[in-house]
Amino acid sequence: xxxxxxxxxxxxxxxxxxxxxxxxxxxxxxxxxxxxxxxxxxxxxxxxxxxxxxxxxxxxxxxxxxxxxxxxxxxxxxxxxxxxxxxxxxxxxxxxxxxxxxxxxxxxxxxxxxxxxxxxxxxxxxxxxxxxxxxxxxxxxxxxxxxxxxxxxxxxxxxxxxxxxxxxxxxxxxxxxxxxxxxxxxxxxxxxxxxxxxxxxxxxxxxxxxxxxxxxxxxxxxxxxxxxxxxxxxxxxxxxxxxxxxxxx
Amino acid sequence: xxxxxxxxxxxxxxxxxxxxxxxxxxxxxxxxxxxxxxxxxxxxxxxxxxxxxxxxxxxxxxxxxxxxxxxxxxxxxxxxxxxxxxxxxxxxxxxxxxxxxxxxxxxxxxxxxxxxxxxxxxxxxxxxxxxxxxxxxxxxxxxxxxxxxxxxxxxxxxxxxxxxxxxxxxxxxxxxxxxxxxxxxxxxxxxxxxxxxxxxxxxxxxxxxxxxxxxxxxxxxxxxxxxxxxxxxxxxxxxxxxxxxxxxxxxxxxxxxxxxxxxxxxxxxxxxxxxxxxxxxxxxxxxxxxxxxxxxxxxxxxxxxxxxxxxxxx
Numbered sequence: 001x002x003x004x005x006x007x008x009x010x011x012x013x014x015x016x017x018x019x020x021x022x023x024x025x026x027x028x029x030x031x032x033x034x035x036x037x038x039x040x041x042x043x044x045x046x047x048x049x050x051x052x053x054x055x056x057x058x059x060x061x062x063x064x065x066x067x068x069x070x071x072x073x074x075x076x077x078x079x080x081x082x083x084x085x086x087x088x089x090x091x092x093x094x095x096x097x098x099x100x101x102x103x104x105x106x107x108x109x110x111x112x113x114x115x116x117x118x119x120x121x122x123x124x125x126x127x128x129x130x131x132x133x134x135x136x137x138x139x140x141x142x143x144x145x146x147x148x149x150x151x152x153x154x155x156x157x158x159x160x161x162x163x164x165x166x167x168x169x170x171x172x173x174x175x176x177x178x179x180x181x182x183x184x185x186x187x188x189x190x191x192x193x194x195x196x197x198x199x200x201x202x203x204x205x206x207x208x209x210x211x212x213x214x215x216x217x218x219x220x221x222x223x224x225x226x227x228x229x230x231x232x233x234x235x236x237x238x239x240x241x242x243x244x245x246x247x248x249x
Numbered sequence: 250x251x252x253x254x255x256x257x258x259x260x261x262x263x264x265x266x267x268x269x270x271x272x273x274x275x276x277x278x279x280x281x282x283x284x285x286x287x288x289x290x291x292x293x294x295x296x297x298x299x300x301x302x303x304x305x306x307x308x309x310x311x312x313x314x315x316x317x318x319x320x321x322x323x324x325x326x327x328x329x330x331x332x333x334x335x336x337x338x339x340x341x342x343x344x345x346x347x348x349x350x351x352x353x354x355x356x357x358x359x360x361x362x363x364x365x366x367x368x369x370x371x372x373x374x375x376x377x378x379x380x381x382x383x384x385x386x387x388x389x390x391x392x393x394x395x396x397x398x399x400x401x402x403x404x405x406x407x408x409x410x411x412x413x414x415x416x417x418x419x420x421x422x423x424x425x426x427x428x429x430x431x432x433x434x435x436x437x438x439x440x441x442x443x444x445x446x447x448x449x450x451x452x453x454x455x456x457x458x459x460x461x462x463x464x465x466x467x468x469x470x471x472x473x474x475x476x477x478x479x480x481x482x483x484x485x486x487x488x489x490x491x492x493x494x495x496x497x498x499x500x501x502x503x504x505x506x507x508x509x510x511x512x513x514x515x516x517x518x519x520x521x522x523x524x525x526x527x528x529x530x531x532x533x534x535x536x537x538x539x540x541x542x543x544x545x546x547x548x549x550x551x552x553x554x555x556x557x558x559x560x561x562x563x
Contacts, residue, residue, distance in 0.1 A: 016517065017382045026386050093363045094354070120498065123381055124366045129319065129354035138320050138429035141351050144492070154433060159347040160446075160501070161259070162437040162493050166318065168430050178482070178499055179492055214394035215363035218376065221387050226524065229545035231536075235558040238530065238548050242563075246528045246545065248450070248507040249474060249563055 001170075002057045003046045004110035006101055007039035007075055009068040010121040023219040035071045038116025041176040044183040045146060046114055047079040054148045057081050059108055063100050065089055069199060076194035077186035083199040084108075086207065094122070096204075096211035098130035103207035105135055110171065112153065117142050117175040128175035138168035142177045250279030250374065253307075253329060255343040255352070256297050260287045260315075263296040265447045266344035268408035271300055273401040274342050275409060276371035280304050282338075283416070284329065286322050288315035298418050301410040306418045313426040316435075317348055323355035324425035330360055330396050338396060339374070345400040345502075353400050362394035367502075369405030383498040383521035403446060404504035404525060438491050442468075445494065448477035450507045453496055453523070456483035457512020457533065457552055464490055466556045467511060473563050479503065479523075481513045497522035512552050515540025532556065 011017060012032040020027050035043075049055040060080040062068040065087070072083035086100050105113060118125035132139035140146070140155025144163065147154045148170075156165045158177045186194070204211050232238045242249045252274040257264035267283070274281045283297045286309040294308045307329070313321045330341050341356060343349035345367045357364035368377040369387075376391045377399065445451065452471045454464055464478070471478045479496040480489065496503055498521035508526035513519060515531070515538055523529070524543055531544035532555050541547045548555060 011382070013518070017385045019386050026382060095358060095361075095363045098358060118499070121382055123383065123498070124354075124364075125350050126354035126357070126364050126366060129351065130358035130364075132319075133323060133355040133358035136427070136429070138427070139351070139355070141319075142347060157347075158492055159435070160493060162435065162491065164316070164435040165433040166430050167433050169428075172429075177492075179486070213363050214392055215365070216391045216393070218389040218391050220381070221389070223380070223384060223387050223524075226529075226543050226545075228542070229529070229547060231541070231547045231549065235548065235550070235555050235562060238546055239559065239562045241546055242507070242528070242530070246507070248528050 001055055001111035002059065002108065003049060003055045003112045003114060004105060004108055005042050005046045005058060005060045005075065005080065006113070006115045007043065007060055007062050007071050008036045008119045009033055009062065009064050009071045010036045010119055013037055013120055019220055019222045023221055025217070025220050033067070035074055036116050036119045038118060038176050038178070040183040041178065041180050042114040042116050043075045043078055043080060044181045045176060048181065049148065050079065059084065059110065061086065061101065061104050063088060063092065063097050072199055073194050074186060076197040077191040078184060082197055085199065085201045087201055087203055088211065092211055093213040093215050094124045094126035095130055096213055097127050098134055099209045100204055100207060101127070101131050102134040103209050112170065112172060112174065114174045114176065117177055128173050132173040135173070138172045140166060140168055140172060140174045143174050144177050144179045146174060146180070250339040252277060252279050252281050252340040252342060253338040254281060254283045255326065255341070255349065256283050256285045256293060257344045257346050257348060258285065258287065258290065258293040260290055261292060263293050264346070265408060266346055266403040267297070268300060268411055269403035269406045270342050270344045270401045271302060272406040272409045273368065273371060274340070275302050277340055277374050279339065282307060284309065284326065286314045286325060287317060288312055294418050296411070298416040299412050299414050301414045303414050303416040306416050307421050308418060309421040309423070311424050313424050316432040317352065318430050318432065319352045319355050320427040320430045321425050322352050323359060324427065325423060326352065326356045327359035328423060330356065340397045340399060342399050342401055345402050349400050353398055357398040360396050360398065362396055362398055363392065364398045364400070365390055365392060366400050367402040368399055369402050383517050384524065385517065402502055404502055438493050442471060443475065443477045445477045445479055446501050446503055449505050450474045450476035451479050451503050451505045452476045452509045452511065453479035453481065453513060454484055454489070454511050455481035455513030456487065458484060458489055461489040466553070470556055470560045473560055481519050510540050510544070511556060513540055514538045515543065
């Protein structure tokens with residue numbers, strides 16, 4: 001079967017981002033960009049399903065600027081078969097992205113779509129669920145285990161109290177949690193080979209999707225800074241401070 | 250304006266996060282209705298009717314809603330929200346729990362509106378604040394959607410009273426069964442300690458704990474303090490403790506009166522889950538650890554000596 005994996009280009013998770021002085025957003029000029037960590041896990045899971053013989057083709061898709069081709073090439077180097085970039089320079093909401101992905105799903109007809117559970121920049125945690133709603137497919141969000149058998153997939157989900165397992169009819173949508181797998185690294189020969197793999201570039205217009213939104217960012221500010229604390233010398237001093245100064249125990 | 254709040258529950262007990270979500274609804278202003286969807290949820294509906302400020306409780310009690318599968322609950326909420334079979338709603342709110350995060354974006358897409366995730370404050374009926382980039386920035390966002398679909402970060406709002414209200418309870422007959430998903434089983438962690446997200450004191454351990462056995466030092470301290478026990482991702486990934494104890498960007502968000510971080514370096518992703526705590530204490534033997542930059546009280550010491558001593562003194 002065919003699997004579609006959605007990946008997003010985001011600021012690298014190690015970067016400490018700075019808010020722009022005019023409060024219009026965070027400063028991403030000359031900042032290291034990478035594939036969103038949850039998307040890496042989604043790519044890895046697709047590759048593992050292919051290695052098990054469950055999946056025959058992995059199509060990786062990204063929606064974003066021209067530079068997102070780098071992240072698609074990374075996915076191709078890891079083991080995806082071909083890539084699609086839906087090019088859009090503007091910042092899109094999760095709903096717009098879900099609508100574009102729905103158009104790609106209609107075109108490609110995958111049995112499984114794997115996405116990360118959230119992007120570490122917008123922290124929305126919406127796209128997979130929205131895509132599931134638009135396609136009418138079942139959703140296995142926050143997946144820590146995925147097992148395909150016949151025409152269904154069992155997904156173990158990380159929920160607040162522990163773990164929950166649901167069974168979904170295929171085709172289905174899965175979003176990955178951190179503990180689903182440990183992503184591999186791309187080897188140099190595979191990075192070279194990935195340059196020859198097909199990468200198709202589309203536009204929202206070509207897909208017939210409107211990306212208009214009902215959502216607007218008014219301003220972006222730095223969070224309130226915590227005032228510097230003190231270092232205590234002993235456990236006894238710590239207990240004394242917590243009891244008499246902070247009055248929290 | 251009428252606001253629909255989705256009750257967070259496990260079919261038996263109404264979760265405290267519902268009270269924080271109702272508090273956010275009260276800040277928006279307007280009539281507040283609570284939807285309890287599930288199977289055999291009479292007790293939850295009764296508890297919801299007692300929440301201060303709630304005027305009506307809608308109960309959708311059906312086998313299709315057992316375990317609150319998103320595929321079945323989302324169409325129910327979307328239909329209520331758009332006004333099919335009753336009055337429409339101006340806002341639909343749910344707690345940003347794993348349930349709320351699972352169901353609400355599906356509702357938003359069905360209503361063809363954008364969703365606003367994890368708000369921490371209400372500026373006006375259409376403007377909200379929410380953290381982005383693991384809490385490294387706070388965005389003020391505005392929605393022009395006809396129905397505003399929003400998840401609420403519980404720690405951003407003080408809970409309303411769970412007693413004193415007397416809302417009318419009304420059954421919802423509509424049944425949506427998509428037939429695309431089914432519940433197989435669950436494995437829930439059992440604990441006598443307070444729930445992590447609602448605890449007044451949280452004691453958390455990181456990679457410095459070295460193994461799962463050593464967490465007993467934290468359990469002893471937590472039991473003395475009546476605290477919940479949390480963990481960093483490093484401790485969870487190393488298998489010391491189960492993942493539902495993880496505090497951080499991808500785990501639970503806590504804001505207790507006192508947060509004691511033991512053997513935790515303080516990566517951005519962990520800070521995202523606890524930096525709104527009132528008082529932060531760090532115990533770490535590395536005095537360069539970033540956790541000391543946000544700690545009100547820092548103790549540079551070997552945790553295996555400091556934690557047992559702390560347990561003795563409190």
